[in-house]
Amino acid sequence: MPRPSLQRLIHNRRVLPALGLALLAAWSQAFAKNDVVRVTLAVPVPERIDMTGVRRILVTRLVVDQEVSEFDLGKEVVTAIRRDLHQRARLDMIDVDPPSLPEQPLQELLANTGFWRRMAEQYEADLIITGQTSFKAADRSGYVQVDAISPITGQRVRRSQFVEREAFILDLRLFFLRGSTGELLDEDHFNGEETYRGHGTDRLGGMFDLYEQMAEDIRGIVAPGWRQVQRNLFTE
Amino acid sequence: MHRRTRSRILAWLAALGLAVAPALAMSPRRLMQFGVEAAQQGLWREALFRWEKAVKDDPENARLRNNLAVAYESLGRLEEADREYLEALRLAPDSREIKDNHVSFRKMHPGFQGVENAPAQPPAAHP
Numbered sequence: 001m002p003r004p005s006l007q008r009l010i011h012n013r014r015v016l017p018a019l020g021l022a023l024l025a026a027w028s029q030a031f032a033k034n035d036v037v038r039v040t041l042a043v044p045v046p047e048r049i050d051m052t053g054v055r056r057i058l059v060t061r062l063v064v065d066q067e068v069s070e071f072d073l074g075k076e077v078v079t080a081i082r083r084d085l086h087q088r089a090r091l092d093m094i095d096v097d098p099p100s101l102p103e104q105p106l107q108e109l110l111a112n113t114g115f116w117r118r119m120a121e122q123y124e125a126d127l128i129i130t131g132q133t134s135f136k137a138a139d140r141s142g143y144v145q146v147d148a149i150s151p152i153t154g155q156r157v158r159r160s161q162f163v164e165r166e167a168f169i170l171d172l173r174l175f176f177l178r179g180s181t182g183e184l185l186d187e188d189h190f191n192g193e194e195t196y197r198g199h200g201t202d203r204l205g206g207m208f209d210l211y212e213q214m215a216e217d218i219r220g221i222v223a224p225g226w227r228q229v230q231r232n233l234f235t236e
Numbered sequence: 237m238h239r240r241t242r243s244r245i246l247a248w249l250a251a252l253g254l255a256v257a258p259a260l261a262m263s264p265r266r267l268m269q270f271g272v273e274a275a276q277q278g279l280w281r282e283a284l285f286r287w288e289k290a291v292k293d294d295p296e297n298a299r300l301r302n303n304l305a306v307a308y309e310s311l312g313r314l315e316e317a318d319r320e321y322l323e324a325l326r327l328a329p330d331s332r333e334i335k336d337n338h339v340s341f342r343k344m345h346p347g348f349q350g351v352e353n354a355p356a357q358p359p360a361a362h363p
Binding site for chain 2: 036037039041042043044045046227229230231232233234235236
């Protein structure tokens with residue numbers, strides 16, 4: 001018996017409806033997830049630590065891993081924290097020269113609740129923020145692929161080009177302590193990197209840009225905020 | 237009462253009844269779709285109102301419970317959102333979409349860890 005060719009099968013009137021049904025089934029399988037839609041919602045997020053009774057907040061000097069020659073890193077980061085929490089979270093930041101920390105490993109100091117309690121009493125602080133920070137610059141120069149128009153042929157050509165780039169890296173570890181008890185309430189680690197074209201970008205400006213990237217997360221520890229999130233909704 | 241005034245009032249009531257009747261008679265499926273349309277326009281209170289009504293008629297519908305949870309979450313009613321996500325997962329433990337929603341919710345609100353065994357309750361009435 002001769003095997004039916006594909007052409008003969010397609011022209012067979014009994015085969016066509018079956019083929020149509022099979023295609024329809026495959027199509028509905030492929031689009032079976034059409035009953036789900038993704039929506040973006042702004043979700044109110046409560047602060048991470050219990051801020052009941054917290055009115056006055058003190059930010060201490062920070063432990064600086066490696067000093068930066070162009071500016072006082074510890075002082076500038078403290079300024080950024082205070083300004084952001086005051087302006088955007090409406091928190092009462094104690095406006096004093098940030099108290100220094102004794103030369104002692106920070107983890108040991110954090111366990112010394114008496115030290116923090118005394119500091120809180122002295123400054124009448126309900127919450128103390130302390131931490132450790134570092135700021136580094138790194139050379140990110142290298143060859144990149146660029147598209148250019150050839151002056152000879154007028155055509156678009158791809159070629160390698162050496163580009164000078166510089167990256168700034170800000171690392172910040174923050175600790176939040178309750179003034180009345182000296183206990184550690186929360187801690188978090190923030191890290192950001194930004195690459196700039198050329199050398200000689202203002203380092204202080206770069207540091208503030210990087211702080212700005214992490215500011216919302218830092219604020220979220222002590223103040224309620226809003227976050228954009230995506231969720232699945234079923235339509236049927 | 238004057239006959240003309242009375243007939244006018246009756247006409248108004250009839251018109252009002254005609255307008256409201258379809259909404260009252262909506263099936264859970266239609267309520268669900270209506271809620272999704274509202275949610276897509278950011279009208280979360282309206283969506284919540286529809287889905288709460290639908291869940292009363294169809295309490296074992298995991299998909300409805302999921303939508304209800306999302307609405308509660310968007311309105312900041314986090315305990316109710318978590319409870320509805322858990323209920324949705326109890327009804328449909330293999331649903332990837334519900335799992336994704338709940339995992340993301342729990343990441344944002346770590347305070348809700350460890351309440352998996354909380355008893356499921358009917359959704360609270362719309363304020």
